[in-house]
Amino acid sequence: MIAPFLIAYLVVFAYPVYKMFALSFTDAPLIGEGQWVGFGNYVKLFGQKLFYTSVWNTGYFVVLTVIPNTLIGLGLALMVVRLKGWLQSLILVLFFIPYILPVSVVTQIWQWVLDQQFGIAQHIIEFFTGKRVSVFRDPVWAMPMVALVTVWWTNGFNLLLFIAGLRNIPQDYYEAAMLDGATRLQCFRRITWPLIWPVTALVLTLQLILQLKIFDQVYLMTEGGPFNSTYVLLQLVYREAFRLNHGGVGSAVAVMLFLIIVVVSVLQYQLLRVRER
Amino acid sequence: MPGKTIGNALLLVLTFCIACMWAFPIYWAVVTSIKPEQEVVMKTTFIPEVFNFSAYYFALFQTNLATWYLNSIVTSITVTVVVIVISVMCAYALSQIVFPGRKLLYGIILASFMVPSQALVVSQFVLMHRLGLINTWGGIILPQLIVPVVVIVYKQFFDSVPKELREAAKLDGCGEFQILFKLYLPLNWGITTALAIITYIMAWNAFLWPFLVTSSENMMTVTVGITQISDAFGVKYARDMAVAILAAMPVAVAYLLFQKRVTQALMLSSGIKG
Numbered sequence: 001m002i003a004p005f006l007i008a009y010l011v012v013f014a015y016p017v018y019k020m021f022a023l024s025f026t027d028a029p030l031i032g033e034g035q036w037v038g039f040g041n042y043v044k045l046f047g048q049k050l051f052y053t054s055v056w057n058t059g060y061f062v063v064l065t066v067i068p069n070t071l072i073g074l075g076l077a078l079m080v081v082r083l084k085g086w087l088q089s090l091i092l093v094l095f096f097i098p099y100i101l102p103v104s105v106v107t108q109i110w111q112w113v114l115d116q117q118f119g120i121a122q123h124i125i126e127f128f129t130g131k132r133v134s135v136f137r138d139p140v141w142a143m144p145m146v147a148l149v150t151v152w153w154t155n156g157f158n159l160l161l162f163i164a165g166l167r168n169i170p171q172d173y174y175e176a177a178m179l180d181g182a183t184r185l186q187c188f189r190r191i192t193w194p195l196i197w198p199v200t201a202l203v204l205t206l207q208l209i210l211q212l213k214i215f216d217q218v219y220l221m222t223e224g225g226p227f228n229s230t231y232v233l234l235q236l237v238y239r240e241a242f243r244l245n246h247g248g249v250g251s252a253v254a255v256m257l258f259l260i261i262v263v264v265s266v267l268q269y270q271l272l273r274v275r276e277r
Numbered sequence: 278m279p280g281k282t283i284g285n286a287l288l289l290v291l292t293f294c295i296a297c298m299w300a301f302p303i304y305w306a307v308v309t310s311i312k313p314e315q316e317v318v319m320k321t322t323f324i325p326e327v328f329n330f331s332a333y334y335f336a337l338f339q340t341n342l343a344t345w346y347l348n349s350i351v352t353s354i355t356v357t358v359v360v361i362v363i364s365v366m367c368a369y370a371l372s373q374i375v376f377p378g379r380k381l382l383y384g385i386i387l388a389s390f391m392v393p394s395q396a397l398v399v400s401q402f403v404l405m406h407r408l409g410l411i412n413t414w415g416g417i418i419l420p421q422l423i424v425p426v427v428v429i430v431y432k433q434f435f436d437s438v439p440k441e442l443r444e445a446a447k448l449d450g451c452g453e454f455q456i457l458f459k460l461y462l463p464l465n466w467g468i469t470t471a472l473a474i475i476t477y478i479m480a481w482n483a484f485l486w487p488f489l490v491t492s493s494e495n496m497m498t499v500t501v502g503i504t505q506i507s508d509a510f511g512v513k514y515a516r517d518m519a520v521a522i523l524a525a526m527p528v529a530v531a532y533l534l535f536q537k538r539v540t541q542a543l544m545l546s547s548g549i550k551g
Contacts, residue, residue, distance in 0.1 A: 011419075
């Protein structure tokens with residue numbers, strides 16, 4: 001009974017994991033055999049400016065998305081959870097629907113909304129900066145805009161988790177606190193925040209791992225430009241392996257990404273557990 | 278307390294306004310798609326002056342959209358069915374059958390959470406090339422079949438089924454397959470629908486892998502194909518929005534029909550029992 005899953009697992013998962021490490025020590029092209037080069041690919045990577053740029057940009061993107069996305073999710077959940085009945089369902093749908101859209105649809109919609117000439121969001125940008133900005137062609141604006149679109153796209157899921165968490169808090173706690181004359185702010189600090197912390201920790205962890213794997217939005221909106229200001233690690237994998245035909249180097253970048261994700265998630269797990277105590 | 282009522286009403290209005298702003302880009306895309314191309318660039322109208330469906334006509338009949346739809350439907354439905362069947366079998370075995378290495382296998386499946394599938398694209402591509410599956414449905418489908426979280430969710434549900442049920446069925450002479458498909462699966466039917474819908478949505482929305490494994494326009498899925506349209510025909514907003522809306526339609530409909538199931542599946546797979 002486990003055979004079908006196990007076979008599929010070994011063929012399309014376990015073997016590629018092994019192969020990713022094996023390839024990273026060779027100078028293989030994308031298709032075909034290569035020579036063993038030891039740590040050559042890694043040495044090459046560490047001498048390459050684009051590698052550091054990609055690491056930096058991936059980190060920058062994580063900073064721009066993870067905490068804002070978590071806070072906005074919590075804020076919206078606190079508002080939505082007070083509503084009742086069909087109104088709550090309706091509003092939840094409005095917030096959640098971006099999350100189920102395919103990434104290419106999301107990027108097409110936002111490219112239109114932010115279009116330099118006719119985009120409707122340019123009215124807002126013009127109000128603040130006094131001029132229209134071609135946001136995806138401007139090195140300062142590009143990454144924050146990709147982050148903004150990502151938050152819009154993925155926030156529904158966080159909102160959902162927070163609402164589930166808030167619903168699990170017994171109402172009597174608030175009633176008791178209100179009787180004692182607690183203000184809303186006190187209620188939040190003493191009751192909601194400590195009890196919602198496990199969900200917050202979960203959202204932070206999921207977000208962090210998810211956003212480190214950024215590729216689709218960047219590729220579709222900016223292709224890593226302008227001037228590599230949005231170049232990220234997975235894009236480097238794509239470039240080395242599929243554009244430049246360096247399967248070995250591409251795998252080495254993939255291994256680095258893999259290690260970063262493992263280290264970061266273990267670290268964060270420890271950190272959040274400490275704070276829980 | 279009148280102050281409290283006013284406060285609540287204000288909060289309600291505020292929440293509603295934010296929600297409308299949040300959903301506005303989608304509304305804007307829909308509105309744009311039913312305007313004539315000139316109106317789109319001439320002025321900002323929130324309700325179209327003329328309803329014009331030529332963008333949809335173009336998207337449906339003058340692009341490869343129909344082929345991409347076929348590819349997406351075939352691949353995402355196959356992925357959904359196969360993922361559910363192989364995962365449910367594996368989970369049943371892990372939960373109910375004692376065999377050597379069971380704990381180890383479960384541990385390995387749990388550990389695969391740590392591996393980002395995106396990091397595997399290079400070696401998966403090499404493998405698919407060896408198997409001659411580049412630009413085929415098989416090539417799109419295969420790497421999407423391993424979804425460890427489905428196995429884990431099922432196992433947790435099977436663990437909570439009372440043991441007596443299985444023993445009674447065994448005494449009646451049922452084989453393991455019969456017990457699974459006639460007893461355990463119907464008992465967990467709600468979960469199966471939830472996981473199937475979410476798997477279908479994820480498969481339909483998959484971008485990176487189908488994008489890498491298909492280079493011929495005839496093999497692309499909808500999500501990959503639509504990115505080719507503006508490249509091929511230049512930018513035309515009403516048309517691009519019509520294409521985007523058609524691409525999102527199958528998941529949007531699935532979501533609106535099965536809202537509760539979608540949210541239930543997401544919460545289960547993230548570890549919160551909803």
